Amino acid sequence: MLNRNRNGNKQNGQAKQKLDLRGKNAPAYLEPDTLLGRNALFQVEKMIAGGGFGQIYKAINLETDEEVAVKVERASTNDSQRMILESKVLDEMLGTKHFPNVYYIGPHKNCNFIVMQMLGRNLGDIRKVLPHKKMSISSSVRIGIQIVEALSLLHTKGWLHRDLKPTNCCLGLDEKRRQVYLVDFGMSRRFRNDDGSNREVRHYCGFRGTTRYCSYRMHDRREQGPVDDLWCLYYTLAELVEGYLPWRDMESVDEMAQAKKIIKHDMIFPSMPSKFASFDRNLRRLRQHSTPDYVKFQNILASCVKYVDDNAEFEWDILGV
Numbered sequence: 001m002l003n004r005n006r007n008g009n010k011q012n013g014q015a016k017q018k019l020d021l022r023g024k025n026a027p028a029y030l031e032p033d034t035l036l037g038r039n040a041l042f043q044v045e046k047m048i049a050g051g052g053f054g055q056i057y058k059a060i061n062l063e064t065d066e067e068v069a070v071k072v073e074r075a076s077t078n079d080s081q082r083m084i085l086e087s088k089v090l091d092e093m094l095g096t097k098h099f100p101n102v103y104y105i106g107p108h109k110n111c112n113f114i115v116m117q118m119l120g121r122n123l124g125d126i127r128k129v130l131p132h133k134k135m136s137i138s139s140s141v142r143i144g145i146q147i148v149e150a151l152s153l154l155h156t157k158g159w160l161h162r163d164l165k166p167t168n169c170c171l172g173l174d175e176k177r178r179q180v181y182l183v184d185f186g187m188s189r190r191f192r193n194d195d196g197s198n199r200e201v202r203h204y205c206g207f208r209g210t211t212r213y214c215s216y217r218m219h220d221r222r223e224q225g226p227v228d229d230l231w232c233l234y235y236t237l238a239e240l241v242e243g244y245l246p247w248r249d250m251e252s253v254d255e256m257a258q259a260k261k262i263i264k265h266d267m268i269f270p271s272m273p274s275k276f277a278s279f280d281r282n283l284r285r286l287r288q289h290s291t292p293d294y295v296k297f298q299n300i301l302a303s304c305v306k307y308v309d310d311n312a313e314f315e316w317d318i319l320g321v
């Protein structure tokens with residue numbers, strides 16, 4: 001039986017009230033023409049996006065005329081650690097495929113900011129403008145394979161993302177328009193120590209992530225591992241290719257957690273070829289500290305299409321939406 005206890009939402013509700021004063025719902029943190037960075041190199045133009053926490057601005061590198069993105073968060077909130085964490089992850093991933101380049105990190109008035117590579121739209125926004133609000137299987141497979149690669153790179157450095165979802169995956173611009181980038185490392189956590197050993201597992205963890213996409217393990221407040229990022233990818237792909245997740249209309253978090261435990265793969269991915277079921281089977285075999293066989297997950301994705309053509313244009317570029 002699905003548990004309809006609405007109290008499961010209490011934490012979310014309270015969190016939302018606070019969130020409303022931040023990110024895209026807050027007044028603009030930066031004025032147009034603000035100069036940021038060493039030698040006032042970056043000139044802010046305008047806000048282009050916002051999430052639950054941060055605001056993203058377009059800015060210009062005055063030396064090269066190159067467009068850059070500036071992520072800004074308020075330093076005074078309890079979450080000021082988010083930006084420090086985020087800059088640490090991005091710094092460690094510098095020069096790695098699937099992660100935006102970082103050009104400058106610093107404080108500005110009562111904010112912290114990161115100047116980074118300008119990216120294109122996120123996958124959530126792209127899905128919403130597509131016919132039937134769905135991506136094709138071939139695009140979803142290509143994107144899935146790239147995100148598995150991105151996660152393997154991140155995990156190899158000892159980091160978990162912990163909030164993978166369509167809006168935290170962007171495509172690049174121009175010649176990088178077919179490349180997926182991960183963004184938003186404000187919920188990241190190290191799962192390995194510097195010497196390569198695993199960090200001690202906590203018996204109870206505070207909720208991190210987004211309820212719609214997180215693994216059932218996170219609902220149980222268990223310590224996350226690489227497997228949980230792959231669960232987020234699994235649900236992200238389901239939403240991209242099907243246009244919805246079975247729990248989209250459920251209001252209670254408890255109900256959603258229960259749904260993730262009992263709803264079978266075929267109900268989550270009715271359109272994907274049946275070969276894709278082994279993605280779910282392989283995920284269920286992984287433990288918190290298991291190192292996933294990333295290539296196997298990529299091969300399962302690839303087996304769902306005749307061939308993977310990374311040079312083909314995505315349907316949104318062909319349709320011009």
Ligand SMILES: Nc1ncnc2c1ncn2[C@@H]1O[C@H](COP(=O)(O)OP(=O)(O)O)[C@@H](O)[C@H]1O
Pocket residue numbers: 023049050051052053054055056069071100116117118119120121122167168170183184185186
């Ligand atoms: N480097 C970037 N270039 C262009 N858009 C970006 C960039 N980084 C983030 N965005 C956009 O801004 C949105 C919010 O950024 P994000 O880092 O996810 O902030 P939050 O922590 O508030 O969710 C993303 O969903 C994405 O669409």
Ligand SMILES: [Mg+2]
Pocket residue numbers: 051052167168184
């Ligand atoms: Mg985000």
